Amino acid sequence: MTTRTARAAAGPNIALIKYWGNRGDPVLRLAASNSISLTLDGLWTEIRVRFDETLQADSLSVNDQTATGPQLARTSAFLDIVRSRAGLQAHAAVDSQTNFPVGAGIASSAAAFAALALAASHAAGLRLTPPELSRLARRGSGSACRSIYGGFVEWIAGPDDETSQAEPLFPPEHWELIDLVALIGEAHKPVGSTEGHALAGTSPLQDARLAHTPQRLAVCRDALRLRDFARLAAVVELDSNMMHAVMLTSSPPLVYWQPATVAVVDLVSTLRRQGVAVCTTIDAGPSVHCLCAAADAEQVSAALSQVDGVLRVLRASPGAGARLLQAQT
Numbered sequence: 670m671t672t673r674t675a676r677a678a679a680g681p682n683i684a685l686i687k688y689w690g691n692r693g694d695p696v697l698r699l700a701a702s703n704s705i706s707l708t709l710d711g712l713w714t715e716i717r718v719r720f721d722e723t724l725q726a727d728s729l730s731v732n733d734q735t736a737t738g739p740q741l742a743r744t745s746a747f748l749d750i751v752r753s754r755a756g757l758q759a760h761a762a763v764d765s766q767t768n769f770p771v772g773a774g775i776a777s778s779a780a781a782f783a784a785l786a787l788a789a790s791h792a793a794g795l796r797l798t799p800p801e802l803s804r805l806a807r808r809g810s811g812s813a814c815r816s817i818y819g820g821f822v823e824w825i826a827g828p829d830d831e832t833s834q835a836e837p838l839f840p841p842e843h844w845e846l847i848d849l850v851a852l853i854g855e856a857h858k859p860v861g862s863t864e865g866h867a868l869a870g871t872s873p874l875q876d877a878r879l880a881h882t883p884q885r886l887a888v889c890r891d892a893l894r895l896r897d898f899a900r901l902a903a904v905v906e907l908d909s910n911m912m913h914a915v916m917l918t919s920s921p922p923l924v925y926w927q928p929a930t931v932a933v934v935d936l937v938s939t940l941r942r943q944g945v946a947v948c949t950t951i952d953a954g955p956s957v958h959c960l961c962a963a964a965d966a967e968q969v970s971a972a973l974s975q976v977d978g979v980l981r982v983l984r985a986s987p988g989a990g991a992r993l994l995q996a997q998t
């Protein structure tokens with residue numbers, strides 16, 4: 670056979686209403702509830718996949734470094750799904766390039782698996798629809814199902830593997846929000862999301878959080894529809910705090926916050942009291958995503974850079990979904 674190659678790119682997304690905890694078999698990544706996110710522009714992952722019968726094993730390179738161990742195993746397991754659907758035996762060489770730090774609380778796995786789902790399926794000869802791609806990306810990383818689409822996106826948790834997929838809510842141009850990511854370094858290796866999802870059920874607060882989620886989803890959809898920043902800020906911060914309350918009360922507890930995380934949260938509430946349209950949300954890491962109106966972005970970014978422990982501030986705006994860059998079969 671000939672080699673089959675494809676290249677695709679995708680952006681990470683920031684969850685406004687979070688995915689935390691699965692139902693049933695964790696391998697399927699069936700979220701315990703719907704979630705809503707914003708796909709980001711300015712930050713991206715580009716993946717090239719080459720299936721080749723002469724390869725002895727799958728390989729993975731991330732930013733020109735060879736990856737082995739669990740990272741390679743996770744990629745291989747994902748490629749197995751693609752191979753079995755395409756009836757393909759060949760191993761693959763996967764090359765990933767990203768322009769933002771991997772594993773710093775920016776959903777790097779979302780961008781990576783959204784791009785990988787598109788590149789690998791295409792290289793394998795499959796021509797999947799966006800919903801099919803979303804479901805496939807979900808098998809690599811839950812939040813990746815949302816990065817298939819651009820703009821504001823909702824992941825419909827669904828009852829099973831065939832229905833759990835994202836759908837677009839509003840296109841990127843609907844609302845020019847800016848995400849300023851206050852990058853805060855890891856003092857020690859954190860527990861990754863996959864392990865974290867498995868602990869969610871050990872928190873006595875998770876059931877209460879999930880019972881309240883439909884309300885937060887409805888408020889978030891409405892705030893987005895009306896471009897009502899005050900309403901969005903309140904529900905986004907409530908949702909992030911509820912997820913971190915679950916994390917803090919899991920067994921063992923998960924503490925992602927660092928002193929600089931708290932300092933940024935503090936600064937942002939002061940700015941908001943002063944009339945600046947800005948709010949915070951934090952994923953599974955110490956970095957803080959500060960969502961703000963485009964008009965306030967420069968002022969907020971300058972203030973964030975002054976906080977002790979903030980390494981730098983990344984800027985992203987609403988972006989497009991996963992896209993194919995080049996294919997050769």
Ligand code: DP6
Pocket residue numbers: 683684686687688689698704776778779809810811812813862863864866951952953
């Ligand atoms: C806190 O999608 O990274 O960012 O499926 O194990 O890869 P895996 O988990 P992942 O979890 C995301 C957790 C979060 C919230 C969110 O993005 O919704």
